[in-house]
Amino acid sequence: MPILVMKFGGTSVADLARIRAAAEKVRAEVARGHDVIVIVSAMAGRTNELVGWVNETSPMYDAREYDAVVSSGENVTAGLMALTLQEMDVPARSWQGWQVPIHTTSAHGAARIEGIDRAAIDAKFAEGFRVAVIAGFQGLSPEGRITTLGRGGSDTTAVAFAAAFDATRCDIYTDVDGIYTTDPRISAKARKLTRISFEEMLELASLGAKVLQTRSVELAMRYKVRLRVLSSFEDTDETSGTLVCDEDEIMESKVVSGVAHSRDEAKLTLVTVEDRPGIAAAIFGPLAEAGVNVDMIVQNISEQAQGEGAPREVTDMTFSCPTDQVGRARKALEAAQARGDIRFDALEVDTEVSKVSVVGIGMRSHAGVAARMFTALAAEGVNIKVIATSEIKISVLIDRRYMELAVQALHDAFELDKAD
Ligand code: ADP
Ligand code: ASP
Ligand code: MG
Numbered sequence: 001m002p003i004l005v006m007k008f009g010g011t012s013v014a015d016l017a018r019i020r021a022a023a024e025k026v027r028a029e030v031a032r033g034h035d036v037i038v039i040v041s042a043m044a045g046r047t048n049e050l051v052g053w054v055n056e057t058s059p060m061y062d063a064r065e066y067d068a069v070v071s072s073g074e075n076v077t078a079g080l081m082a083l084t085l086q087e088m089d090v091p092a093r094s095w096q097g098w099q100v101p102i103h104t105t106s107a108h109g110a111a112r113i114e115g116i117d118r119a120a121i122d123a124k125f126a127e128g129f130r131v132a133v134i135a136g137f138q139g140l141s142p143e144g145r146i147t148t149l150g151r152g153g154s155d156t157t158a159v160a161f162a163a164a165f166d167a168t169r170c171d172i173y174t175d176v177d178g179i180y181t182t183d184p185r186i187s188a189k190a191r192k193l194t195r196i197s198f199e200e201m202l203e204l205a206s207l208g209a210k211v212l213q214t215r216s217v218e219l220a221m222r223y224k225v226r227l228r229v230l231s232s233f234e235d236t237d238e239t240s241g242t243l244v245c246d247e248d249e250i251m252e253s254k255v256v257s258g259v260a261h262s263r264d265e266a267k268l269t270l271v272t273v274e275d276r277p278g279i280a281a282a283i284f285g286p287l288a289e290a291g292v293n294v295d296m297i298v299q300n301i302s303e304q305a306q307g308e309g310a311p312r313e314v315t316d317m318t319f320s321c322p323t324d325q326v327g328r329a330r331k332a333l334e335a336a337q338a339r340g341d342i343r344f345d346a347l348e349v350d351t352e353v354s355k356v357s358v359v360g361i362g363m364r365s366h367a368g369v370a371a372r373m374f375t376a377l378a379a380e381g382v383n384i385k386v387i388a389t390s391e392i393k394i395s396v397l398i399d400r401r402y403m404e405l406a407v408q409a410l411h412d413a414f415e416l417d418k419a420d
Pocket of ligand 1 (some may be wrong): 008009010011012041152173174175176178179180181182183184185208209210211212258
C-alpha cells in the first residue's frame with residue numbers, strides 16, 4: 001500500500017480534542033487506501049516547560065540528561081495518538097525513537113538522523129496495522145542514549161521517515177494553512193504561496209521562518225521528498241497548503257519571494273584586536289569549540305593603535321549569534337584572552353537586535369535588490385548595523401524595536417502581497 005507521512009505539530013496536538021481532530025485526518029487517509037506514518041510533536045508549550053525545568057535544575061546541564069527530559073513530551077503524544085486511533089477502530093501502534101530505532105549522531109540537543117530501521121514498522125504493517133505513530137524529535141545515539149534533533153526537529157523526523165519509506169508525500173500539519181511570503185503573525189498582508197522551491201524554503205528556514213526546521217528542508221531536497229505544509233485546523237484536500245518542490249515546478253517569477261526574521265540575535269564586538277594573520281582563527285576557533293553558532297561577521301579597516309608599546313595594526317571584529325549563546329561566547333573569548341591567544345580592549349554586547357532577510361532565486365539574475373531593500377529601510381528610518389549577502393538572500397541586523405516595521409516595509413517594497 002502507498003505510504004503517506006503525516007506530521008502534527010504542537011498546537012495540532014495541544015489537548016485531547018486536538019489529538020482527536022488530528023486522528024480524524026489520519027483515519028480519512030487510511031480510508032483512502034494509505035498506510036500512514038504519523039509523526040507527533042509534544043503538546044503545545046510542553047517542550048518549553050521541560051527545557052525550563054532543565055535550566056532551573058542545572059544551568060550548565062549535561063546535554064545527555066537534557067535530551068532524556070526534553071524528549072519525553074513526544075512520548076506522551078505518541079501513545080495518546082495511537083490510543084485515539086484504536087478507539088476509532090484504526091489499528092495503530094506507537095514507537096519512541098529508540099524502539100524503531102532511529103539512529104542519530106551523538107550530538108545531544110542537535111543530533112542528526114543517520115538511519116532508520118524499517119523492519120519493526122514494516123512487520124506491523126504486514127500484520128495489518130494501518131498506522132505507525134512515531135514520537136518526533138528524538139533518536140538513539142551510537143552510545144545507546146536518547147538524543148533530540150534540535151528545536152522544531154519533528155519536521156525532520158517526518159521527512160526522514162518519508163525518505164526511508166518512499167512515501168507518496170510528507171504532509172506537515174500546523175497552525176497556519178501554508179507557507180506565506182512572510183510570517184502571517186507579523187504582517188497581515190502576508191500571502192500564501194501555492195508552491196515554493198526547496199532552495200528558497202531552505203534559506204527562509206535557516207533565516208528564522210520556523211514553519212519548517214532547516215534540516216527537514218535539506219533532507220527533502222536531497223531525497224526528493226514531496227513536502228507539503230497545511231492546516232490541521234481546517235478541512236483539507238489534495239490541493240490544500242503549500243508544496244515545497246523543485247524550482248522548475250514553479251510558475252511564479254518574483255525576484256524576492258519571501259521575507260524572514262530572526263528575533264533574538266545578539267551583536268558582539270571585540271574592540272581593538274590585533275590585525276595579523278591568524279587572528280580570525282584565534283577568535284572563531286574557540287567560539288566554535290564552545291558551540292556558539294556565529295552568523296554574520298564584519299572586520300573593520302585596520303588602524304594604528306595609539307598608546308604604549310611599539311605601534312601595531314589593530315581592528316574591530318563584530319559578529320552575531322543567538323542571544324542565548326552570548327554567555328558562552330563571552331566565556332570562550334575571555335578564556336582565549338587569559339591564555340594570551342587574543343588581545344582586546346573591550347567586548348561590547350548588544351542583545352537588542354534582530355535579523356531581517358529577503359530571499360528569492362530571482363536575485364541570481366536581477367541587480368538592484370540590495371538598493372531597493374536599503375531604500376525601503378531608510379524610508380522608515382531603520383538603521384542597518386550589519387549586512388550579509390549570498391546568491392539568493394540579503395540579511396540585515398537592526399534594532400529589535402524596528403523588526404516588525406522592517407518586515408512590513410520590505411514586504412511592501414517587493415510587492416509580495418501581489419501575485420504575479
Ligand atoms: P508546529 O508547532 O506545528 O511545528 P511552528 O510554530 O513550529 O508549528 O511553525 C508554525 C509557525 O511558523 C506559524 O504559526 C507562523 O507563525 C510561523 N512562520 C514563520 N514564518 C512563516 C511563513 N513564512 N509562513 C508560514 N508560517 C510562518
Ligand atoms: N517539541 C519539539 C519542539 O518544540 C519538536 C517539535 O515540535 O518539532 O521543539
Ligand atoms: Mg515546528
